[in-house]
Amino acid sequence: MALLECQEVTKNFGGLMAVMNVSLQLEKGEIVGLIGANGAGKTTLFNLISGFYPPTNGSIRFEGDEIAGLKTHDICRKGLVRTFQIVRPFHNMTVWDNVMVGALFGVQKCKNVSRAKEEAMKVLEFTGLHEKKEIPAKGLTIADRKRLEVARSLATKPKLLLLDEVLAGLTSTETTEAMKLVRRIRDEMGLTIFMVEHVMKAVMGLSDRIVVLHNGEKIAEGNAEEVSKNPAVIEAYLGEKLHM
Amino acid sequence: MTTSRLGKYLSGLGLLGLVIFLCVIPFHSTDYIVSVLLDILTWIGLTESWIILSGFTGYISLGHSAFFGIGAYVMAISWLKLPYPLIILISAASSMALAFAIGFPVLRVRGPYFVILTLGLSEFAKYIFINYEVNVKGTVGRIMLGVPNIRTLYFSLLIIAIVTILCAYLIKRSRFGYGLFSIREDEDAAESLGIDTSIYKWLAFGISAFFPGAIGATMALRRTYIDPYSVFDPIVSFQIIVMAFFGGMGRLHGPVLGACILTLISEFLWARYPHYYLIILGVILVFIVKFMPSGILGIFELFGKAGKIVKFVRRK
Numbered sequence: 131m132a133l134l135e136c137q138e139v140t141k142n143f144g145g146l147m148a149v150m151n152v153s154l155q156l157e158k159g160e161i162v163g164l165i166g167a168n169g170a171g172k173t174t175l176f177n178l179i180s181g182f183y184p185p186t187n188g189s190i191r192f193e194g195d196e197i198a199g200l201k202t203h204d205i206c207r208k209g210l211v212r213t214f215q216i217v218r219p220f221h222n223m224t225v226w227d228n229v230m231v232g233a234l235f236g237v238q239k240c241k242n243v244s245r246a247k248e249e250a251m252k253v254l255e256f257t258g259l260h261e262k263k264e265i266p267a268k269g270l271t272i273a274d275r276k277r278l279e280v281a282r283s284l285a286t287k288p289k290l291l292l293l294d295e296v297l298a299g300l301t302s303t304e305t306t307e308a309m310k311l312v313r314r315i316r317d318e319m320g321l322t323i324f325m326v327e328h329v330m331k332a333v334m335g336l337s338d339r340i341v342v343l344h345n346g347e348k349i350a351e352g353n354a355e356e357v358s359k360n361p362a363v364i365e366a367y368l369g370e371k372l373h374m
Numbered sequence: 375m376t377t378s379r380l381g382k383y384l385s386g387l388g389l390l391g392l393v394i395f396l397c398v399i400p401f402h403s404t405d406y407i408v409s410v411l412l413d414i415l416t417w418i419g420l421t422e423s424w425i426i427l428s429g430f431t432g433y434i435s436l437g438h439s440a441f442f443g444i445g446a447y448v449m450a451i452s453w454l455k456l457p458y459p460l461i462i463l464i465s466a467a468s469s470m471a472l473a474f475a476i477g478f479p480v481l482r483v484r485g486p487y488f489v490i491l492t493l494g495l496s497e498f499a500k501y502i503f504i505n506y507e508v509n510v511k512g513t514v515g516r517i518m519l520g521v522p523n524i525r526t527l528y529f530s531l532l533i534i535a536i537v538t539i540l541c542a543y544l545i546k547r548s549r550f551g552y553g554l555f556s557i558r559e560d561e562d563a564a565e566s567l568g569i570d571t572s573i574y575k576w577l578a579f580g581i582s583a584f585f586p587g588a589i590g591a592t593m594a595l596r597r598t599y600i601d602p603y604s605v606f607d608p609i610v611s612f613q614i615i616v617m618a619f620f621g622g623m624g625r626l627h628g629p630v631l632g633a634c635i636l637t638l639i640s641e642f643l644w645a646r647y648p649h650y651y652l653i654i655l656g657v658i659l660v661f662i663v664k665f666m667p668s669g670i671l672g673i674f675e676l677f678g679k680a681g682k683i684v685k686f687v688r689r690k
Contacts, residue, residue: 180566206568214566220559231556234549235568243549286568 131194133158133290133322134179134210139188139198141171141178148174150346151188156290161316161323163337165330165357167366171346172326173215176292179324180212181205192290209237212292213279215326219267226263228278229253229285236286250285256319257281257311273304280311284319291315293325297332305329312336334358342366396532400525410641412528412596416589417633419535420610421617422542422626423585427578428615429623430551432558433481434489436611440496441469441583443606445590447503450516450600458522462530462591469587470580477576484561493608500606507602515601522595530592538585542626545581554578609652616659622669631670 132155141149149171156162164172178185181202190198197205220228226247233240233249240246254260257277262270267278276296283291293312297305309332315321327333333340334354342350342357344366350357357363400408420438428434445465452461476495483491507513521527545551553574556564565571594600613636621632636658643651666672 182562182566201570202562202565203568203570206566211568212566214563218560218563220556220563222559223555227552227555231552231564231569232567234552237568239568241549243547243552246549282567 132156132191133193134324135189135191136175136179137189137191139175139178139185139190141174141183141186147346149178149185149343152343152346152348153188154341154348154351156322156324158289158322159316159320160338161312161325161336163333163340164324164326164343165328165333165340166343169345170343172343173294174346175343176212176294176326179205180210180292203235206235206286206288207237207239209287209289210292211236211283211286211288211290213276213283213294213296215294215298217272217275217279219270219275219278219282221268222266224264224266225259225270225278226250226254228267229259229281232282232285233287236288238287253281253285256314257284273300273308276300276308277311280315284315284321288321290322290324293323293327295326295328297327297329305332308332309336393536397529400528405524408524408528410637412524412531413641414634414637415528415531415535416593417613417617417637418630419531419538419585419589421614421621421629421633422535422538423582423589424614425618425623425626425629426542426545427575427582429618429629430545430554430558431575431578433484433575433579434615435492435579435582436489436608436615437473437492437496437583438586438614439606439608439610440492440499441473441586442590442593442610443496443499443503443602444469444472445587446594446600446605447590447602448587449591449594450518453518453595454520458595459530462534462588465591466584466588469590470584473583474576474580477579478572481572481575481579493611496606496608496611500602503602503606515599515604517599518595519598521598524596527592527596531589534585534588534592539626539630541581541585545578546626550574550577613655616655616662618669619662620658620669622671624668625671628669628671635670 134156136152136154138151138153139149140151152175164175166172177183179190181197181200181204184199188198189196192208192210195208197208197210220231229250230246233246234243238249240249251260254263257280259274259277259281262274267275270278280293280296297308300308312323313336316323337354339351339353340357341348342363349362349366350360352360396411399411420442424435424438445468448465448468449461452464480491480495507515553564553569556567556569557571557574561571590605594605617632617636618629620636621630622628640651640655643654662669668675
């Protein structure tokens with residue numbers, strides 16, 4: 131059974147078809163990239179999967195259960211959590227408290243604060259944020275805020291992590307670091323990862339499989355090489371020549 | 375670590391001392407002093423209960439005057455029919471029930487719209503009561519006879535204020551509290567981390583409405599005469615906000631400080647410049663929002679930071 135299964139998912143906003151008949155499957159332990167030009171419907175698809183709004187049509191199954199139409203917090207408690215493209219840390223809370231909220235409310239739902247603090251500490255160590263644990267989130271650099279966004283999601287103990295452009299805006303060293311983290315999340319924590327990404331080097335390097343959206347429709351799927359040679363993809367998204 | 379533990383120990387002792395002081399003082403002072411202290415306790419209770427919703431979740435509510443008024447009216451209606459502490463509890467429960475009843479639709483609205491909606495609702499409540507008094511009962515207001523003496527009322531308010539602070543304190547340190555702070559910081563992010571934001575806001579709204587109900591009931595006895603204009607006065611809501619901002623909303627003792635200082639200032643102003651009272655209050659609010667967004671506590675913290683820097687420089 132696939133971990134996540136989208137069947138003919140459609141979303142229209144008034145007359146605009148943001149996502150059209152998209153079907154895809156994620157197997158346990160995969161890293162799957164989602165690419166497409168601006169406005170292709172990537173973030174909309176993430177919003178549908180994480181329950182920010184319900185799909186107009188189609189079904190979304192997580193571990194076999196229908197989750198289309200469920201509230202975001204219910205989906206999170208089932209083990210599916212997302213990060214935001216524009217990071218949204220709790221600015222006035224310390225890094226530690228930020229991550230602790232994930233541990234308090236996610237899948238594992240620590241009942242008391244001190245237990246959650248311990249759990250959060252483990253995640254902070256895993257993500258390398260432990261030295262900055264007492265800093266308010268607003269005092270972090272962009273790279274660290276993105277890391278915090280991931281750490282907070284990890285603290286909920288998810289099975290599937292949706293990463294919405296966690297690498298955008300990072301320097302190349304920071305990108306390499308972040309890529310390492312993503313791979314470690316899969317390898318050491320055993321999570322499945324579904325990531326929207328514009329940084330081609332990263333998607334191509336990390337993903338076992340890549341799904342390409344164009345104008346709301348899925349136009350290709352396959353490994354990095356297959357996708358980058360697919361004529362439809364080249365025409366729609368990558369332009370004449372692939373820049374890697 | 376040990377210094378902070380010592381600090382906690384000392385502040386705990388200080389609090390205990392303060393409570394004992396507040397319990398003893400009414401027996402050794404004039405009615406005037408007691409009435410000023412009673413006012414201070416009223417505002418502490420109101421402001422601290424407002425913090426449970428508005429300070430923790432960031433939903434700035436102007437609905438407290440409605441809950442205060444409901445409490446006062448429940449008291450006026452049931453006075454002499456039931457024992458006095460029981461009526462206070464019923465009043466508080468009525469306010470809370472009202473908040474729970476209207477909570478879900480009201481809390482769907484965010485930001486400035488929420489502020490305006492709560493103001494509108496409390497005015498609405500006022501006019502319902504005016505209409506009821508005039509058209510159904512054929513009166514304007516209600517007089518209560520045989521009310522408890524001022525010291526009894528003082529102790530009722532002392533208990534209510536202490537319970538309010540305790541409640542806010544327990545919530546602040548709990549899982550529930552962290553859920554509320556997350557809503558204040560970013561509601562969508564909170565939701566995506568598994569927090570049922572609608573239920574959390576709804577609970578906070580209800581709990582926050584409980585205490586103004588109890589305080590309104592007690593204050594109705596203090597005033598002995600109430601009408602809808604005086605107990606559903608929107609100034610109550612505004613004054614709460616001024617006090618909370620003045621003291622600083624980041625910590626629980628901020629609102630307490632704000633309530634104490636502003637009640638004393640207003641006592642002074644009412645006595646000497648009654649016509650300028652609201653103008654001065656308005657100027658204070660503008661000044662605070664513009665120049666000291668973290669309130670008085672923010673200034674103390676600034677001094678604290680400055681002290682640390684001085685120490686650091688000296689060590690070098």
